[in-house]
Amino acid sequence: MDRRDFVRTTAAGMAAAATPAALAAQGEAGPAPVLGGPSIHLRRARPLCVADVSSIRHRNGGPESAIERAFRGITEGEDVLDAIVAGVNIPELDPAERGIGYGGLPNADGVVQLDSCLMHGPRRWAGGVAGIEGIRTPSLVAKAVAELTDHHLVVGQGAQDFARSLGFEVEDDLNTPASRELWLEWRRRVDPSHWLNPEDRLNGQSRMGEDTDPDTIGRRGVGHAPGGIPVRDLEHEARLQLFQEAGLAAGLSMVDDGLIDADSFWGTTSLEAISADGDICGVTTTSGLSWKIPGRAGDSPILGAGQYVDNGVGAAGSTGRGEANLYNCASFLIVENMRQGMSPKDAGMAALTRIKDNTVESRLLNERGLPSFDVRFFILNKAGEYAGVAMYGSGESMFAVCDENGAREEALEGLLDGSPRG
Numbered sequence: 001m002d003r004r005d006f007v008r009t010t011a012a013g014m015a016a017a018a019t020p021a022a023l024a025a026q027g028e029a030g031p032a033p034v035l036g037g038p039s040i041h042l043r044r045a046r047p048l049c050v051a052d053v054s055s056i057r058h059r060n061g062g063p064e065s066a067i068e069r070a071f072r073g074i075t076e077g078e079d080v081l082d083a084i085v086a087g088v089n090i091p092e093l094d095p096a097e098r099g100i101g102y103g104g105l106p107n108a109d110g111v112v113q114l115d116s117c118l119m120h121g122p123r124r125w126a127g128g129v130a131g132i133e134g135i136r137t138p139s140l141v142a143k144a145v146a147e148l149t150d151h152h153l154v155v156g157q158g159a160q161d162f163a164r165s166l167g168f169e170v171e172d173d174l175n176t177p178a179s180r181e182l183w184l185e186w187r188r189r190v191d192p193s194h195w196l197n198p199e200d201r202l203n204g205q206s207r208m209g210e211d212t213d214p215d216t217i218g219r220r221g222v223g224h225a226p227g228g229i230p231v232r233d234l235e236h237e238a239r240l241q242l243f244q245e246a247g248l249a250a251g252l253s254m255v256d257d258g259l260i261d262a263d264s265f266w267g268t269t270s271l272e273a274i275s276a277d278g279d280i281c282g283v284t285t286t287s288g289l290s291w292k293i294p295g296r297a298g299d300s301p302i303l304g305a306g307q308y309v310d311n312g313v314g315a316a317g318s319t320g321r322g323e324a325n326l327y328n329c330a331s332f333l334i335v336e337n338m339r340q341g342m343s344p345k346d347a348g349m350a351a352l353t354r355i356k357d358n359t360v361e362s363r364l365l366n367e368r369g370l371p372s373f374d375v376r377f378f379i380l381n382k383a384g385e386y387a388g389v390a391m392y393g394s395g396e397s398m399f400a401v402c403d404e405n406g407a408r409e410e411a412l413e414g415l416l417d418g419s420p421r422g
Helices: 003-017 020-024 066-075 080-093 138-148 156-165 177-190 198-202 214-219 234-256 262-266 322-328 330-339 344-358
Strands: 048-051 114-120 125-132 153-155 269-274 280-286 307-310 314-320 375-381 386-390 398-403 406-411
Touching: 048 066, 048 375, 048 386, 066 080, 066 269, 066 398, 066 406, 080 114, 080 138, 080 269, 080 280, 114 138, 114 307, 125 138, 125 156, 138 153, 138 156, 138 280, 153 156, 177 234, 234 262, 262 314, 269 314, 269 375, 280 307, 280 314, 307 330, 314 322, 314 330, 314 344, 322 330, 322 344, 330 344, 330 375, 344 375, 344 386, 386 398
Parallel strands: 125 153
Antiparallel strands: 048 269, 048 398, 114 125, 114 280, 269 280, 307 314, 314 375, 375 386, 398 406
16 A cells, blocks of 8 residues: 555544544443553563553543554554554543643643654654644644655644644633643642632632742743843843742642642653554654643654654653653664663663763752652563563553553553652
C-alpha cells in the first residue's frame, strides 16, 4: 500500500471509530487487575505493548483500556500506529483522566493546551503538535501532520487551524467542571491575597500576603530602548520568579492534599508497541505540567525527548519532568544505548543516571542533593524485551504491559531510593 492509499484507509478508519454509534456501543467494564512484577521482562513475546498506568486505568465507560485496545488492534492486523493511537484516544476523551486530553489540567490562565507526538518505525516518519487548544484528541492531529505534510511539528493557533481545516471539532473550552474547580483552587493557593477561600469569604476574612497575582504581573510592561530592545526591570523579573515558585508550591500542595494525583499533575500518557512482524511505533499525548506558563511545551511533542522510535532497535516513551528529558534527549539516548547492545532496563537506567548527573541547579535538588522530580521510561526492543524504569518509582510505582497473557500492571524499578521531595 502506498502512502496515498494508507492516508485514505487511515482517515476512513478514524471516521468509523469516532462515530456516535461506535462510541455508544462501548459498555462498562471493571477495573483492570493490578499485579506486581519485575520491571524487565526477558522472554521474547510479540505483539507487545508497554505504557504508563493511565493507559490501563482509564476506559471512559467502555470495555477496553488504551493498552488493551492497542493490543487487540495489532493482533487483528491493524497498522501498529493506527492501533496505539486508537488506544490513547480512550484516555484523551475520558474526563476523569486529568493529565491528557479533555479535562486535562489547564495552564496558569485556565486554558487547556495539549501536546502530542508519534513515530511510525517502519515508515520512518513522525508528527507532532504543541500548545493546541480546543481539540480533545491531539494525537489524531499529530498523526495527520505526519501523514499529510512534510512537517513534524505544528504549534499553537497554526495547529488548531490545521485541525479545523481537516474537519476536527474545535471547542471553546476543554475544561470540565472538575478541572476548572481545581484551577480555581490553585489560584487561591498561589495568590491568597486576591483569591479567597469560600469559607474565608463567608467569614469576612482575607489572608494578605505578597502580591503574586499572575494577571497583575502579566500586565506590567518592561519598556523598550530604541530598536525595540527590552529594558530589563529587575523588580518585575523578581515578581515573576516569585509567582512561578509560588505556583509550583501551590500545585504540589494540592498533590499532598490528595486533590490531584501525582501522575495527573505532571500529565502525559505514552504507549509503545511492537507487532508480530517486528514493526515498532510509539505515541505520547499530554496536557503538560499543570498550571504551566501559557505556551510552554515540554518533552512530549519533541522527537528524542519524550518519545523516540527506531524500527531496527526499539522504542522509548516517557512521563514526568519534561525539561529533564529535553535537556538530555533522554528517549533518543535510550534507543541509542539499546543500539549499542544494552538491555531495555540498562539503557533506561543509563539515561536516568545522565539526568541525575546533569541536574545541578539547587532549585531542582532535594535536601539530599538528588533530583527533586521524577521521570519514568517505558521501553521495548526489537526482540520483544521490555522495561519500566523511574528516577524514584515511589510515587507512580507501576507501569502497564499487554501481551498474549493479557493487560496488567508491573512494578517500575527506581534508580534512586526514597522520594524526590526528601
